[in-house]
Amino acid sequence: MESFAADLATLVRTPLQPAHVKALERVGMREAYEPGATLQAAGRPAETFFYVLSGEVEAIDPLTGERYGTASLGPSQFFGDLSFLSGGNAILGARAVQRTEVLAVPRQAVLRLMSEMPEMSDILVTVMAARRRRIVETREGGLTLIGMETSRTLQRIAAFASRNRIPWREIAPGDEADALADACGVDRGQAMVVLGRDTALVEPSPADLARVLGLDLPLDATDPVDVLIVGAGPAGVAAAVYAGAEGLTALVLEDTAIGGQAGTSSRIENYMGFPTGITGADLVGRGEIQAMKFGARFAMPRRVTALARDGAGFAATLDDGRTVRARSVVVATGVQYRKMPLDRLEEFEGAGIYYAATDLEARFCRDREVAVIGGGNSAGQAAMFLARSARHVHVLVRGAGLASSMSDYLLSRLQAHPCITIHTRTEVTALHGDTALEAITICDKASGQDWRLNTGGLFVMVGAAPNTGWLSGLVDLDPGGFVPTGPAVGAGSPYATSCPGIFAVGDVRAGSVKRVASAVGEGSVAISAVWSHVHDRPS
Secondary structure, X not given: OEOOOOOOOOOOOOOOOHHHHHHHHHHOEEEEEOOOOEEEOOOOEOOEEEEEEEOOEEEEOOOOOXXXXXXXXXXXXXXXXXXXXXXOEOOOEEEEOOOEXXXXXXXXXXXXXXXXXXXXXXXXXXXXXXXXXXXXXXXOOOEEEEOHHHOHHHHHHHHHHHHOOOOEEEEOOOHHHHHHXXXXXXXXXXXXXXXXXXXXXXXXXXXXXXXXXXXXXXXXXXXXXXXXXXXXXXXXXXXXXXXXXXXXXXXXXXXXXXXXXXXXXXXXXXXXXXXXXXXXXXXXXXXXXHHHHOOOEEEOOOOEEEEEEEOOEEEEEEOOOOEEEEOOEEEOOOEEOOOOOOOOHHHHEOOOEEOOOOHHHHHOOOOXXXXXEOOOHXXXXXXXXXXXXXXXXXXXXXXXOOOOOOOHHHHHHHHHOOOEEEEOOEEEEEEEOOOXXXXXXXXXXXXXXXXXXXXXXXEEOOOOEEOOHHHOOOOOOOOOOOEOOHHHHOOOOOOEOOOOOEEEOHHHXXXXXXXXXXXXXXXXXXXXXXXXXXXXXXX
């Protein structure tokens, strides 16, 4: 199955060409570092591109202060990973091993050169993405989580980090954890996220972590952007790619994780170009890297609570009270799974009830019976994924079958899998457990009888509620809360809403197909109408 980046271990090294180096020399400065000197501190903004002219540079694990693996860079190599493209804080540090001379180039200058020199861009993006994949997979750098097994807060942090390809590792309670707590000046035994060796966040929220990592909206982001894209699912990220490619300044706001609901899909096999399949998170992650290459900015977890007119443009109020201004808006907020009307549902969320099926959730359900509620492709993909490690997977479907709601290839696999059972005309009526989910009551509507399933994992993937409350009445909505576009509201573009300057793409749009491929297409095509709106109206 494909990943979001190439495997660094098998990547054939391609050095920058002489023309690339000359271009860097024109906008950078030569700097010399003595042995042991720090070029880039972990946890600090990755604002400078370091190209090694002579000497040796090593990558530094912030937890140990020692060299990260065998990461040593010599002449014609460069330091950095995706943090440089995103404008976030560096995950690893960089230190001179011997007297070293580098070209130090400001980030914005490098991004400009990347847009002008595609061959240079290809090299930088491929290597930086592959390095991030290596850090994520080896779990030898990045965040350190202590107390995750018993802390729902840290479990949410781990889910947020995993879905956003932020590397993390886990340390069990013990001497090493106690030593880190002492070094950070916090009480032993507390659930915490450690950054480096001496900074800890105790029971942080994803927003707290994002601010520390530099993933949130910059405090000086006051100038209006050409297009504000709300939602970073397939449609939103595709819009960001094409907006950047067309020279529009684009800001993408996402309240959960890059990928949206598609990011929870453990395996997508019917998207053209990926014959062996790819996870939803990796597919959209590739798009995010493309968008960043073209200069699009991402901020998360950041939610828009209201939208209002602002002269010729719009002003979006965020969940922290800040305001973002834009000349146009692309609504790509998609849909979210509906919460079932069950007692104790919120009590068990994150402790047996999940809305995504990834490696993180699967670890808590290993060798246990689990249940998946839903009849769509996401539910089917979750069931197939969980069947790798669970004792048995029960797919609970309210209707009489799955043929009308699930792709045929996926339904055939579910029916043939020895560890999966499909239960039609069933619904969950009660949840049981003390501090975590232990069992569920299932009503078989065909027989009228209830039965109990002992399970510590219930995956809810049913319903589709659009995220449109924040539009504040600026655009027309249909009775289901979806956004009508095009001829339905008298607009010329098929993605224009009833309010000029606001466009809707993907699952949130009334009449959309609700497939990843169509969402990508809509996000891409809509930008031509956005471009026309931005350039035909005064700033």
